[in-house]
Amino acid sequence: LAIDGGLVARGARIDFINHNAPTGTPVTVATCTGFLSGTFTLGRPGTVLIDNVSNPPAVKVTLQPVRTLTWTGSANSNWDIFSTTNWTNGASASNFGQGDTVNLGNAAGTAPLVIKGAVRPAAIAVDNTNTITLQGTAADDIAGSVVVTKAGTGKLIVGLDTSLNANQTTPTVIPSTVTVNAGELQIGNGGTTGSLGLASVTNNALLSFNFSGEKTFPNPINGTAGSIVKSGTGNVSLTGAVAYTGTTTINSGRLTFRTPAFPGTGAITNNGELEIVNNSGAIQNIDPIISGSGKLLKSGGNEVWLRGANTFTGDVEIVQGPANSLNITHAQGLGTTAGKTIVRGFNGTGGQFVNIRALTAGGTTIAEPFELIADAFGRAGLRHEGGTQTLTLTGPITVASTGLSSVQIWNSSAGSTLNIQGDISGSLNGANLFVRGSTGPINITGSVNISDQGDFFVTDDARVTLGAAGKTYQGFRTNIAFGQLRTVLSNMLPATQPVLMVQNTTSPAKWIMGDGVTPISQTISGLSSSAIATNSGIVGSATTESTLTVNQDSNTDFNLPLGGSGTNENKLALVKSGKGRLTLGAVNTLTGSTTVSGGTLLVNANTLASSAIVQPGATLGGIGRVRDFNATGNASATANISPGNNGIGTFSTSPGNAVFGPYSAYNWQLQDWTGTNDRVAAPSSAVNITATAANPVTIRISQIGTVANFTESNRTFIIASGGFGIQNFAADKFVIDKSGFTAGTGTWAVRQDGSTIVLDYTAGSGAGSYATWAVAKGIPGEPADGDFDKDGLLNLLEYGLGLDPKVANGAPGTLAAGSISFTKGTEAVANGDVTYRIDTSPTLGAAPSPWTPVTPTVNNATTISYTLPTGQPKVFTRLVVTKNP
Structure with missing residues (x-):
């Protein structure tokens, strides 16, 4: 200094x-x-x-040279510095000096030794058969470079926090070491204090910890056959380079090994909580047998492998880690079924999984209950990576998820089989339960009961078979995305939930109905898919048809095939019910019937092997083709045929007939007066009218928009054609409802013309008017003196000049060479319901010169004009259009 x-x-x-x-x-x-x-x-x-x-x-x-002293405690229990003569140097009583070597024998165990100040012995040698306790306050310490050796069968308790040196080279400091050769060294005495500073520990006997609170020990620990015991309610975290060959016992509280700390290679008895935190960047193997009633926790960013035949009865909990957080390579790795395995996937911590790897040749059954819990964007899962083995899980699987998180069950090896016989239940809160695979079978024969809406998501080439007698399946939407689902019994999917299918070019989405022997029926509340793809779709599997009922109130598109190329895959029937619209966009090969009992079914591609039945109140249409159809309604509701895909189109049958039965209806639309129109075509069969005059076919005529190119003129439209003609036609079997056609005022009639059915339109005679023009222009009911587009021109004036009433127009007319001219609207002229007049005034109509009609220079069917007189200082002109009485 x-x-x-x-x-x-x-x-x-x-x-x-x-x-x-x-x-x-x-x-x-x-x-x-x-x-x-x-x-x-x-x-x-x-x-x-x-x-x-x-x-x-x-x-x-x-x-002076340091001394070797032995504790006597002849004065009191204080270990102080150059004060109390509680020591002997072998010849006489002595006090302690810094740097002395001290021996603690049984005499030190009569009462706790109270450290006073920061003592710095060179060495502490403890050889006792009783219990020696070192204690002190926060101001007291055992500090510096100290060599501590524990011998004898007794116990040494370090109840105060010390600051023993670590190995240090700059500046050079002799490291502190602690060696336990016999007996027990206990750190902590049931409270919150007690430590060995940064000293390295060699444990060849017993090292124990006893705390009521959190405590971290960074000390390196090694040794031969040494054991570690944890007592007290607190959590002790070992964070140094810990490696020992003895046993590990947790009597209470939690003992945490945080890499580079590892449990010893001896047996582990856990009656509290054992936590393994692996952040080493490598796999950590736990080979010792774990017994006891306590919980095992896994955290950290790297994998932990349990490889022993464990017998513990407590839970396993995974709270952090990669896709294979905790790996099990022994059938008893998760302990007994008295406990459960909990996988927690937290937001921002990646995916947490328990991964059951290849166990024994053939098959392995594990009855462990599992809880898969995911939060926010987290993932929690159970994975089987079994090579060619079969894993059967018989315990219950509880799922819980929130937000955009997911829980996952995964069979990741193409050659392995995963059987799930335990029931799956829980709450997904709208999130996903992913069932993932790599073409290896996943057989789910337990119940699947979700208490609120979530997606049962078959994906990643999973091959899932679902269903068993006596089990229930409810509460989830079914999403088949790049995978295959087989349902083996009727209504194994919730009838009140929809099915969505998604695929790509390499991973089809397929739903197989039935077990290959017995046909099944299934009702769902909706059906939709992504783009059209091959090797995907919904297929049957038995020798007779399975039936899919789509009872939906919403409007969806399904663009995958119904039916397939495999054995009995076309053995499928479809029922469309509910008030919504289902649009089929793929080529379908199902051979069972297609029944439309509610809402609308649009078929937009060939469905040549299926006969369609349209029931009262339902509608069949589209731009595709079915084998045949029969539309039969009743007195309360018609059975409807509606060509077109929400527009104009042709709906066909082949090779069977198009049958319009009693109380059927043909919804026929017009969009362009001179273009194509809706049509029903039976090119290789006939159009058969089985309706009667008493229960006829209703032709409902409607228009799309304003009917382009419409003029009030006679016109004939082909609405149906048959390659083998029209059967049983009679005009009195039809009634025409033209309420949806407002473009014209003429009349409609139906007749047969050879192999076609036609509609004849007879133009109205002078019946056109401002009102019909307003309807055709899309402003029905607007008054003549109104201004719909707010451009300053009245609706009647725009009618008279042929202007668009829904678009703001500029000033009409032209002024050239002293002549003002206006072009008349052709529709108004044809209807003859307005009169054109030109007025003039030098004062814009104000007194004393009001507006005065003049004789137009030209006033014919196309033009009205007026040439202004010369010699006047100013004159204003206006065009007036008025409705005829």
């Missing part, structure tokens, strides 16, 4: 951190440039010299 100025000492104590300071030779420990005065004390045997003669003045210490 160098002081610029004087130095006054008032009994300050001088200690040496290193015990290898030289003895018998003065050592300068301080200098100053001024006067040096006062006194110092010394923490170890020796003398202090105040030397004002030297230049500069200096404090010089001469140390």
Whole structure:
């Protein structure tokens, strides 16, 4: 220590951190440039010299050799520095000096040793058969470089926090070491204090911890056959390089091994909580047998493998890790079924999985209950990676998820089989239960009951078979995305939930109905898919048809095939019910019937092997083709045929007939007066009218938009055609409902023309008017003196000039060479329901010169114009269009 100025000492104590300071030779420990005065004390045997003669003045210490002392406790229980004579040097009573080597025998166990201040022994040797306790306050310490050795069958308890040195090279410090050769070294005494500083520990006997709170130990721990015991309710975290060969016992509380700390290679008895935190960047293997009633926790960013035949009865909980967080390579790796395995996937921590790897050749059954819990964007899952083995899970699987998280069940090896016989239940809150695979079978014969809406998601080439007698399946939507689902019994999917199918070019989406022997029926509340693809779709599997009922109130598109190329895959029938619309966009090969009992079914591609039945209140249409159809309604509701895909189109049958039965209806639309129109075509069969005059076919005529190119003129439209003609036609079997056609005022009639059925339109005679123009222009009911587009031109004026009433128009008419001219609207002229007039006034109609009609220069069917007189200072003109009485 160098002081610029004087130095006054008032009994300050001088200690040496290193015990290898030289003895018998003065050592300068301080200098100053001024006067040096006062006194110092010394923490170890020796003398202090105040030397004002030297230049500069200096404090010089001469140390005596350190001593070996043995505790007697003859005065009290205090271990202090150069104060109390609780020690003997073998010849006489002595007090302790820093750097002394001390021996603690049974005499030290009569009462707790109370450390006073920061003592710095060179070594502590403990050889006892009883219990010795070291304690102190926060101001007390065992510090510096200390060699601690524990021998004897007794126990040493370190109940205070110490600051023993670690191995240090800059500056050079002799490291502290703790060696347990016999007996027990206990850190903590049931409270919150107790530590070994940063000393390295060699445990060849028993090292124990006893705390009521959180405590972290960074000490390296090694040894031969040494064991570790944890007691107390607190959590002890070992974070140093811990590796030992003895046993591990947890009596209570939690013992955490945080890499590079690892449990020993001996047996583990866990009656509290054992946590493994692996952040090493490598796999950590746990080979010892784990017994006891406690919980096992896995966290950290790297994998942990359980490889022993464990017998513990507590839970397993996975709270952090990669896709294979906890790996099980033994059938008993998760302990007994008295406990459960909990996988928690938290937001931002990636996916947490328990991964059951290849176990034994053939098959393995595990009855462990599982809980898969995911939060926010987290993932929690159970994965089988079995090579060619079969894994059967018989315990219950509970799922819970929130937000955009997911729980997952995964069979990741193409050659392995995963059987799930336990029931799956829980709450997904609208999230996903992914059943994933790599073409290896996943057989789910337990119930699947979700208490709220979520997706049962078959994906990643999974081959899932679902269903067993006596089981229930409810609460989830079914999403088949790049995978295959087989349902083996009727209504194994919830009848009140929809099915969505998604595929790509390499991973089809397929739903197989039935077990290959017995046909089934299934009702769902909706059906939709992504784009058209091959090797995908919904197929049957038995020798007779399975029936799919789509009872939906919404409008969806399904663009995958119904039926397939495999054996009996076309053995499928479809029923469309509910008030919604289902649009089929793929080529379908199902051979069962297609029944439309509610809402609308649009068939937009060939469905050549299926006969369609349209029931009362339902509609069949589209731009595709069915084998044949029969539409039969009743007195309360018609059975409807509606060609077109929400527009104009042709709906066909082949090779069977198009049958319009009693109380059927043909919804026929017009969009362009001179273009194509709706049609029913039976090119290789006939159109058969089995309706009667008493229960006829209703032709409902409607228009799309304003009917482009419409003129009030006679026109004939082909609405149906048959390659083998029209059967049983009679005009009185039809009634025409033209309420949906407002473009014209003419009349409609139906007749047969050879192999076609036609509609004849007879134009109305002078019946056109402003009102029909307003309807055709899309402003029905707007008054003539209104201004729909707010452009300053009245609706009647825009009618008279042939302007669009829904688009703002500029000033009409032209002025050239003193003549103002207006072009008349052709429809208004044809209807003859308006009169055109030109007025003039020099004062815009104000007194004394009101607007006065003039004789137009030209006033014919196309134009009205007026040439302004010359010689007047100014004149205003206006066009007036008025409705005829």
